[in-house]
Amino acid sequence: MGPLYHHLQTFINNLFIRGFHNGRLTIMIIPVRCFTCGKVIGQLYDEFNLRVQGGEDAKKVLDELGLERYCCRRMFLTHVDLIDQIMPYS
Numbered sequence: 893m894g895p896l897y898h899h900l901q902t903f904i905n906n907l908f909i910r911g912f913h914n915g916r917l918t919i920m921i922i923p924v925r926c927f928t929c930g931k932v933i934g935q936l937y938d939e940f941n942l943r944v945q946g947g948e949d950a951k952k953v954l955d956e957l958g959l960e961r962y963c964c965r966r967m968f969l970t971h972v973d974l975i976d977q978i979m980p981y982s
């Protein structure tokens with residue numbers, strides 16, 4: 893296998909891939925690190941997802957997980973309704 897394959901495998905290994913049911917089946921691809929600032933965020937995703945689906949406010953959960961920068965918060969917010977809720981001015 894050449895270097896391109898190696899890079900592709902490294903890229904895939906640095907993603908968390910999750911499927912969950914939220915009215916419909918959705919596949920989430922969460923990077924291990926924030927693309928912008930490099931903060932490690934992948935391991936926080938499961939807790940975020942569980943708490944939001946459990947009815948907690950997404951903004952509050954992000955705050956409590958220590959995700960203060962929008963660049964990191966954005967990585968979690970793939971649903972339009974959540975993006976509207978967290979980033980109303982973006």
Ligand SMILES: [Zn+2]
Pocket residue numbers: 926927928929930931961962963964965
């Ligand atoms: Zn970030």
